[in-house]
Amino acid sequence: MNRTYIILxxxxxxxxxxxxxLASRGHDxxxxxxxxxxxxxxxxxxxxRHQVQARILVFDASCRAEVTGLLEASTRLNDAQLVDGVxxxxxxxxxxxxxxxxxDLLALTLEVNLVSSVLVLQAFANAFVTRGRGVIVGxxxxxxxxxxxxxxxxxxxxxxxSAFLDGLxxxxxxxxxxxxxVKPGFVATPMTDGLVNPNSPLxxxxxxxxxxxxxxxxxxxxxxxxxWVWRWIMMIIRSVPEFLFLRTKL
Amino acid sequence: MIALTERTLxxxxxxxxxxxxxxxxxxxxxxxxxxxxxxxxPHVLARGLGRSYGDSAVCRGGTVLLQGNADRILSFDRATGxxxxxxxxxxxxxxxxxxxxxxxxxxxxxxxxxxxxxxxAADVHGKNHHVDGTFGRWIRRLTLLLAxxxxxxxxxxxxxxxFWATVGGMGLTGYIVExxxxxxxxxxxxxxxxxxxxxxxxxxxxAMEETDSDYRYxxxxxxxxxxxxxxxxxxxxxxxxxxxxxxxxxxxxxPFTVAPKNRKSVPIYFPNxxxxxxxxxxxxxxxxxxxxxxxxxxxxxxxxxxxxxIHHWNRxxxxxxxxxxxxxxxxxxxxxxxxxVLETLGRFGLASFLAVIKRSGPANPAPLxxxxxxxxxxxxxxxVGERMLEMVRQLDKILLHEGGRLYLAKDSLMSEDTFRxxxxxxxxxLAVKRRVDPGNRFVSEQARRVGLIVTS
Ligand SMILES: Cc1cc2nc3c(=O)[nH]c(=O)nc-3n(C[C@H](O)[C@H](O)[C@H](O)COP(=O)(O)OP(=O)(O)OC[C@H]3O[C@@H](n4cnc5c(N)ncnc54)[C@H](O)[C@@H]3O)c2cc1C
Ligand SMILES: NC(=O)c1ccc[n+]([C@@H]2O[C@H](COP(=O)([O-])OP(=O)(O)OC[C@H]3O[C@@H](n4cnc5c(N)ncnc54)[C@H](OP(=O)(O)O)[C@@H]3O)[C@@H](O)[C@H]2O)c1
Numbered sequence: 001m002n003r004t005y006i007i008l009x010x011x012x013x014x015x016x017x018x019x020x021x022l023a024s025r026g027h028d029x030x031x032x033x034x035x036x037x038x039x040x041x042x043x044x045x046x047x048x049r050h051q052v053q054a055r056i057l058v059f060d061a062s063c064r065a066e067v068t069g070l071l072e073a074s075t076r077l078n079d080a081q082l083v084d085g086v087x088x089x090x091x092x093x094x095x096x097x098x099x100x101x102x103x104d105l106l107a108l109t110l111e112v113n114l115v116s117s118v119l120v121l122q123a124f125a126n127a128f129v130t131r132g133r134g135v136i137v138g139x140x141x142x143x144x145x146x147x148x149x150x151x152x153x154x155x156x157x158x159x160x161x162s163a164f165l166d167g168l169x170x171x172x173x174x175x176x177x178x179x180x181x182v183k184p185g186f187v188a189t190p191m192t193d194g195l196v197n198p199n200s201p202l203x204x205x206x207x208x209x210x211x212x213x214x215x216x217x218x219x220x221x222x223x224x225x226x227x228w229v230w231r232w233i234m235m236i237i238r239s240v241p242e243f244l245f246l247r248t249k250l
Numbered sequence: 251m252i253a254l255t256e257r258t259l260x261x262x263x264x265x266x267x268x269x270x271x272x273x274x275x276x277x278x279x280x281x282x283x284x285x286x287x288x289x290x291x292p293h294v295l296a297r298g299l300g301r302s303y304g305d306s307a308v309c310r311g312g313t314v315l316l317q318g319n320a321d322r323i324l325s326f327d328r329a330t331g332x333x334x335x336x337x338x339x340x341x342x343x344x345x346x347x348x349x350x351x352x353x354x355x356x357x358x359x360x361x362x363x364x365x366x367x368x369x370x371a372a373d374v375h376g377k378n379h380h381v382d383g384t385f386g387r388w389i390r391r392l393t394l395l396l397a398x399x400x401x402x403x404x405x406x407x408x409x410x411x412x413f414w415a416t417v418g419g420m421g422l423t424g425y426i427v428e429x430x431x432x433x434x435x436x437x438x439x440x441x442x443x444x445x446x447x448x449x450x451x452x453x454x455x456x457a458m459e460e461t462d463s464d465y466r467y468x469x470x471x472x473x474x475x476x477x478x479x480x481x482x483x484x485x486x487x488x489x490x491x492x493x494x495x496x497x498x499x500x501x502x503x504x505p506f507t508v509a510p511k512n513r514k515s516v517p518i519y520f521p522n523x524x525x526x527x528x529x530x531x532x533x534x535x536x537x538x539x540x541x542x543x544x545x546x547x548x549x550x551x552x553x554x555x556x557x558x559x560i561h562h563w564n565r566x567x568x569x570x571x572x573x574x575x576x577x578x579x580x581x582x583x584x585x586x587x588x589x590x591v592l593e594t595l596g597r598f599g600l601a602s603f604l605a606v607i608k609r610s611g612p613a614n615p616a617p618l619x620x621x622x623x624x625x626x627x628x629x630x631x632x633x634v635g636e637r638m639l640e641m642v643r644q645l646d647k648i649l650l651h652e653g654g655r656l657y658l659a660k661d662s663l664m665s666e667d668t669f670r671x672x673x674x675x676x677x678x679x680l681a682v683k684r685r686v687d688p689g690n691r692f693v694s695e696q697a698r699r700v701g702l703i704v705t706s
Contacts, residue, residue, distance in 0.1 A: 045322035190276035194253030
């Protein structure tokens, strides 16, 4: 059935792949993000390739007024029953030494990855509950599974997001709303450009992540790791006793 | 700030890889910012899918810009067949979008894994050159980013000098951002192909001249190990667009759908010289025997892109790689020139699986566009070091003597003097480059080698 998904952070590497997969199934899209120019290019591409409708919505998650604007827009979309699913795919990750030294940057990380994300998803959840259906996909990260000395600022924003999604799923699982937490490991996108070797077997291509996300939507899975090996890697990392963990460099 | 990574780059031939700084802009804005920062990025070069064989898309001491994110098809008018897209879109993408709606590429090289930017920059040609000309002929408009960061729109009727210098200009006039391409209408995804064997070079050339007017597509495979009276024996593959009534009932049900091919991959580099004379000659015997004269209906993938079904086929030449050698001769000297080339190959015993012959049609206004009327022969030559270099020197001599020309998209070795002799319109090109890029911000290793740079 033809549905409409709103993609938050539609210009991100992962989001582009997800949008293409959704459009190739005939779903219409609302692309939300920061750059009007990029969103326009992406929307035209989806319309041309897949003959779906793609509209755009410009907002900046670091600006509370614009997040409020997005919330209002989402209320209107929901009132008109225009949205069937929401996919949260924006985020920032700064090198940790920078967020340690510059607390504004740390605040920005929390504002974008956690505060704005939680506010927006909660608004959609409220609307979906009333309607008794809907899909909420939040892209969190393996970095939220255990704080590590080298990346716990980003990690804590993602841990917060994961906890929010866990709770939301818990509350809504019998209300017809599917909540999915996506925990990518490494993905070859602009976020990791120059940080991660894209040819490493632990690094996914965005289209692999998109495939896993679509499968999770189809099967109504609650939590996925992508690539799947990360489930086991994180299980090990989480289970290392603290006294040993403190001696590692991670 | 955009991340720069050091990567070892070469062309498809894998000949002499070099370490380069590479960046992959994630958005149009980021691309503009790079071109705006002359100080941080004094030299830049666009790179498509790296299917040019030599060092056309390699640049030391500069920023090589990948186009993985510039892959958006912006509009397609199914009534007129006009498509507008970013330069990083591949020909495979265009086929996927346009073919089901009844439009095919106006012309295509022997692989669909090239970008629109690369196809324009090399002004590529296909089996239908004698009828439809090069890729550049079908471009209606280009949007460029120039060396000073400014944006410029050009086309055959708008700053034609800049347009035609960019067509075939190997990325040296500016960065192609968007292009408008006129596709060609088709009624099926199939082609009616006649296979014809010819016993030697004379017969091959005569047949091409005689039959070209009956076929939109014509190309031949030459057995370059055949000697003596068999020198130049060939299999010609002559094709026309299939009509709906040519198809089997099963094909006619979905005339634009072709089942995807099983793709095989060459997982590792073959040991050097796995491809010796014996294996190639065996291959050639089998190939020749497997192509008796016949006619058949084949899908576009099988007809245009036989090599695309084998991923990384370039690895069969081993880690030292290979060079491509594409020679063009005018009609008057073609027979003599081709014979001399084939004899030289035989004398050196350097095996080439893929020797492709094609009759070319009229040239276009682009000063660096490769083809003029005549015959072109493309060869793979394994890199065996000095013996390969010596053979190439001898082949170059033959070409210079017979008024022949080499193709920049395939070249790895041409010297500046050879280039000047082969491309008499070089100065026209450089006059445009002087206007839009006097500081040689756009530069490649090939441009440095053949002297495609503005000097004061
Ligand atoms: C198996 C095979 C078969 C082939 N058959 C044919 C054939 O039949 N006919 C033919 O003509 N060619 C043929 N080629 C050559 C190929 O079509 C050309 O080399 C083509 O340019 C490759 O495109 P690319 O996207 O890989 O570009 P690259 O090889 O990455 O780059 C080629 C040139 O294009 C420039 N460029 C790329 N993008 C841009 C841009 N956005 N703006 C400005 N400049 C740009 C680069 O700077 C470089 O100079 C073949 C190649 C292979 C591997
Ligand atoms: N790549 C990985 O290895 C990896 C691993 C685990 C989790 N993730 C998560 O996956 C998600 C997608 O990331 P990606 O890897 O695809 O990275 P990406 O391509 O860098 O995308 C990040 C996106 O976030 C947007 N964004 C940043 N700040 C914003 C703001 N203030 N307001 C609105 N949008 C903003 C960016 O917008 P612009 O396009 O305008 O800059 C960009 O589109 C993120 O949540 C990330 O944390 C990624």
